[in-house]
Amino acid sequence: MKNIVLFGGGNIAQAVAEGLINANFKASNIFYIDRNLRNQKALKKLKIKNLTKYTSTKVDLFILAVKPKDAIDAYKQILNDFEDPKIVSFVAGIKSKKYLKFNQDIQFLRAMPNTSARFNLGITAIYNSSFSKNNLAKVSRLFKKIGIVMDLDNEAKIDTFTGMIGSGPAYFFYLLKSYEKKLMSLCNQDKKKVNAAMVNLIKGVGSSIENNNNLDKLIEAVASKKGTTEAGLKSFKSQKLNKIFEKGISSAIKRSKEISNEF
Ligand SMILES: NC(=O)c1ccc[n+]([C@@H]2O[C@H](COP(=O)([O-])OP(=O)(O)OC[C@H]3O[C@@H](n4cnc5c(N)ncnc54)[C@H](OP(=O)(O)O)[C@@H]3O)[C@@H](O)[C@H]2O)c1
Numbered sequence: 001m002k003n004i005v006l007f008g009g010g011n012i013a014q015a016v017a018e019g020l021i022n023a024n025f026k027a028s029n030i031f032y033i034d035r036n037l038r039n040q041k042a043l044k045k046l047k048i049k050n051l052t053k054y055t056s057t058k059v060d061l062f063i064l065a066v067k068p069k070d071a072i073d074a075y076k077q078i079l080n081d082f083e084d085p086k087i088v089s090f091v092a093g094i095k096s097k098k099y100l101k102f103n104q105d106i107q108f109l110r111a112m113p114n115t116s117a118r119f120n121l122g123i124t125a126i127y128n129s130s131f132s133k134n135n136l137a138k139v140s141r142l143f144k145k146i147g148i149v150m151d152l153d154n155e156a157k158i159d160t161f162t163g164m165i166g167s168g169p170a171y172f173f174y175l176l177k178s179y180e181k182k183l184m185s186l187c188n189q190d191k192k193k194v195n196a197a198m199v200n201l202i203k204g205v206g207s208s209i210e211n212n213n214n215l216d217k218l219i220e221a222v223a224s225k226k227g228t229t230e231a232g233l234k235s236f237k238s239q240k241l242n243k244i245f246e247k248g249i250s251s252a253i254k255r256s257k258e259i260s261n262e263f
Helices: 011-022 037-045 068-082 096-100 115-119 133-144 159-165 168-186 193-211 214-221 228-238 241-262
Strands: 003-007 030-033 061-064 086-089 107-112 122-127 146-150
Touching: 003 011, 003 068, 011 030, 011 037, 011 068, 011 115, 011 122, 061 068, 068 086, 068 096, 096 107, 107 133, 115 122, 122 133, 122 159, 133 146, 146 159, 159 168, 159 241, 168 193, 168 241, 214 228, 228 241
Parallel strands: 003 030, 003 061, 061 086, 086 107, 122 146
Antiparallel strands: 107 122
16 A cells, blocks of 8 residues: 545544654655645645645545545545545444445445554554455555554444544543542642653553553552552442443443444
8 A cells, every 4th residue: 555545634634644654654655635724734744745736646545534424425526536446434433335335346444543543552443345355454554553453343343442442542531630630739730740640650551461461460469458459449349430431431332333323
């Protein structure tokens, strides 16, 4: 996949572009089509060019990254303006059959990345609708540059993935707000120090999981009998924090399914 085009160059497209460039994918091989001046500016900063000026460019892959309300029009525009395009849709909610009904021969797949792609720590789910095996492998290699890839064998699983992983970073940011509040007073309102502490906390959690994948063992290693951690965990358990968390995730998955039915 030499030349890729971001059709829609907003939040997620910029995160993916930055991750690709960090991974040595040439910015000169990434193009955009976007009507929003603020996003055009941000893309230019990344040295990504507007496609219209380079119409002779052979496009290997289109990434559809517009909001669901704009997706079908944008998709039709690609079909009208380019011959035999291969299209990856980042769009939440709109099922493959809604796109493929316009032309059954198009190579089309759905991919759901998250914004951690910017730091090459992304998790991208892929559900293949009609890509050839060879091109699917190329797309998979492309997304492996920005993190890990999860192949889904059923399109409905994208809703579960979206509610858990797509939305996932926000759940942790939300939980960290409780830390931020207390750390601010601990660090005499030194926001820089507070941020550094939160980064180490979360990075340390990640590294611990890298070293030992058993979560119960990791908890055991922190909690000692009658200690502070045990007291904290006991309180969480008595209030069924895990059930509350699971309920929140289920609500996000339910919303993703609802959006699927709205389009
Ligand atoms: N944000 C995430 O973390 C994330 C993660 C996974 C998947 N997604 C999916 O990715 C898609 C994009 O999300 P986003 O948050 O990146 O959206 P966004 O920031 O609004 O970016 C979309 C961009 O596409 C432009 N656009 C829309 N239709 C166009 C058209 N016909 N021609 C030219 N430009 C057009 C928009 O311009 P205007 O602003 O003028 O409309 C906007 O600049 C969504 O469908 C979402 O479900 C997002």
